[in-house]
Amino acid sequence: MDAFPAFFPLAGRTIVVAGEGPAAEAKLRLFDGSPARVIRLAGQAALSPKAYVGAALAFVASDDDDFANRAAQAAKAAHVPVNVVDRPALCDFITPAVIDRGEVVAAVGTGGASPMLAALLRQDIEARVPEGAGRVAALFRSLQDEVRKALPEPHVRRAFLRAALTGPAAQAALAGDMEEAKTQLREALANGLAPQGMVSFVLGSGPAERLTLAACRALAAADVLAADTGADAQVLALARRDAERLAPDQATPEQLSNLTLRGLHVVRVTAGPPAPAELRGLAELGVEVVAI
Numbered sequence: 001m002d003a004f005p006a007f008f009p010l011a012g013r014t015i016v017v018a019g020e021g022p023a024a025e026a027k028l029r030l031f032d033g034s035p036a037r038v039i040r041l042a043g044q045a046a047l048s049p050k051a052y053v054g055a056a057l058a059f060v061a062s063d064d065d066d067f068a069n070r071a072a073q074a075a076k077a078a079h080v081p082v083n084v085v086d087r088p089a090l091c092d093f094i095t096p097a098v099i100d101r102g103e104v105v106a107a108v109g110t111g112g113a114s115p116m117l118a119a120l121l122r123q124d125i126e127a128r129v130p131e132g133a134g135r136v137a138a139l140f141r142s143l144q145d146e147v148r149k150a151l152p153e154p155h156v157r158r159a160f161l162r163a164a165l166t167g168p169a170a171q172a173a174l175a176g177d178m179e180e181a182k183t184q185l186r187e188a189l190a191n192g193l194a195p196q197g198m199v200s201f202v203l204g205s206g207p208a209e210r211l212t213l214a215a216c217r218a219l220a221a222a223d224v225l226a227a228d229t230g231a232d233a234q235v236l237a238l239a240r241r242d243a244e245r246l247a248p249d250q251a252t253p254e255q256l257s258n259l260t261l262r263g264l265h266v267v268r269v270t271a272g273p274p275a276p277a278e279l280r281g282l283a284e285l286g287v288e289v290v291a292i
Helices: 022-030 043-047 065-077 115-128 133-142 144-150 154-164 168-174 178-191 213-221 253-261 276-284
Strands: 014-019 037-041 057-061 082-084 097-101 104-108 198-203 224-227 244-246 265-270 289-291
Touching (some): 022 057, 037 043, 065 082, 097 115, 104 133, 133 144, 154 178, 168 178, 213 265, 253 265, 253 276, 276 289
Parallel strands (some): 198 265
Antiparallel strands (some): 097 104
């Protein structure tokens, strides 16, 4: 990873856009509908550090090299991260191609190497993210404290949210009926959830791009990761960062069974086809097994 992606909250923040022309207008459009206060600067006003004090981010867009350099230095003097259009050497950060779904925001960056590639990838991702995804995220945020209070154990809470994301509450939010969505989510919470532990087998010999969507989802949802020594590193990188890791010699059928009895989702990443003896051992212990 050559650059670390981060999201800056915009509520109550100030954004400065310095410069004139189509590029500056494009930067302004990035913040249409956002809760940020956007300040537009031009000419000499953009060259004073005082103009940037208190801003969260600054953008400079100009065909004038001298103006761009001086405006960027003014922002830096005010300790404000700055992006300068078409001048990577002056940038503290790169503006990604953005998919905006309100509460759901996705970004694609190429470190400034190929903005056109980032834009093409954005279009591909944008087609896959439903328009109502932001409303689903807003639903879960609005009831976040209630869900945490009712389900204090992280793995139980994750299992509930995974189920809710494909349930009637999420469907109501996608359709735009937020009151019905909240009612459905509260009803699901009141009915409780008996966590269903399971073991998913994922062939991890690589390469990662050959994994099925189901395998990628299993890795992303894993509570526990048990991988063979020869598993591909790029496959393992798709697993949740905070998933518990088991060494190969710890991944006995008995241990995996104990984990599933606690309602945990174990992903068993193998370097080759699952060993028949391991599958038999899990079956004898009554463990639900899914081979992906």
